[in-house]
Amino acid sequence: MRPVSSQFLLLKATALFVLWIMLSGSFNWIHLLLGATASLLIAWINSGHSPFVPNFRIWGKTILFLPWLFSRIVHSTLHVTKLILNPKLPISPKLLHVKTNLRNRAAVVLLGNSITLTPGTITAEVDDSTLIVHTLDDVSSEDVRSGRLEGKIASVFGNGDTSP
Amino acid sequence: MDVLAVIFILAGLFFLVVAAIGVIRLPDVFTRSHAVSITDSLGAFLMLIGIAIHEGFSLNVLKILAVLALLYLQNPVIAHATVRAALRAGLKPWQREST
Amino acid sequence: MNTFFLFVLLTLAVLIGAYLYRVLQGPTIFDRVLGLNGISTKAIILLILIGSVHERVDMFIDISTGYALLNLVGALAVAKYLEQKGLP
Amino acid sequence: MIFSFEIPLLILLLLTAAGAILVKDLMSAILLLGCYSFFLSLVWAWLGAVDVAFVEAVVGAGLATVLFLLTLFGTAPKDSRLRRPPPPMAALIGLPLLGILLLYAAKDLPQFGDPNSPANSHISPTYLEQSFHDTHTPNVVTSVLMDYRSLDTMVETVVIFTAGIACVLLLRRKAS
Structure with missing residues (x-):
């Protein structure tokens, strides 16, 4: 078992605590105390599972990456909508094998999730360096094939791709 | 304010209708999962933003945004798990016969 | 505004019917799982809409959050099961 | 207005229930049951019974599906298809008659939301007025469940606890 990162523990506990406040909606001190205790306890119990060590430096860049991703989602949603509403159904689905140079596991997770979140492409299998992507047609898979998405994510994570 | 909410909700409804049509029309699991992901990405987004505008600013808006974030985090995971299970179970993706 | 919400609710019910057709009909088990996932996303939206109609959104959002979280567990369990057992 | 959204929900509910009975393998039946309890929770939510809807959504649609799946994991043979004998004649005739009788009796019940019932x-x-004075519990539902009906709830808890122990005994990993 890896040593528990106290930063990560606190982060988890804070997220849980925010969820607690949101669900209870009460700022009574006994409720807040109960919530803090419960979230710390849950974060501590679950601390052994996560393979990721958080890297706080990339968070700002990740948040900047999200609007771009959202614009791509809107773009491809409109494209898939046109495909579905077309009476001839002009789709040519196929499986792509996409090699990725990303070495950071969090980066691969972000890549796979972004691909799946974009309509028209879906990650079917993730290996260490290969993703099998199912696409609806060639237009919707353009971002993946041209490596644009991967480039964006690589720039989010910086060039420090050395840590596996 | 309400006009804006109505516009957002109707736009969301449009994408949900398109997704339902896709789920009926498309030929196999893999292609249908694309149709479902339209719902998850833009339909739910527009719909929930519309409701949030209708509600006005309060703690509820924060909760709605949290549900939205939850949807955005979990739907790709579910879709990926389903499609991966389908692929590993040996389902062959549908292809057009003419090519 | 309430009439409009009722219209939206009825449309969503019809759309759920489309997904239910996929769950009932689906040639493979994966189509059924996919239909169920679609229905659960609609469920979350519908619950919040119903809350908006009843003007008690805060309570209904709690339900939809709980439902969404457990839905994730359920869907992953289903996928795991199918991965191990293959096509029935 | 209140009834116009229930009708499509009830139709969906009936379709799902019929599908769960008629479907050919156990896995699909489990999925359809998940659908079913989700629709039921929507009906509860629409009627304004929020806590019942919450329990139905969390336990019925979420937890029960996972528990059914765990059971399938542990017990299912390779072939989980259902082979069921045709239903007995008495059930085919008797159950619709009973349903009609119940519907006939339901006509005399007070209307939903009737203030004079x-x-x-x-x-x-x-x-609503006395429970806080009697029990000092701010939530009426909790006070009814835990104070007025405490014996009932206690025995229910015993039943659930026993079921939980049985589940743990059946599902725990074999120590090898």
């Missing part, structure tokens, strides 16, 4: 004119106001 006995439940709304005597019982509910008493509990």
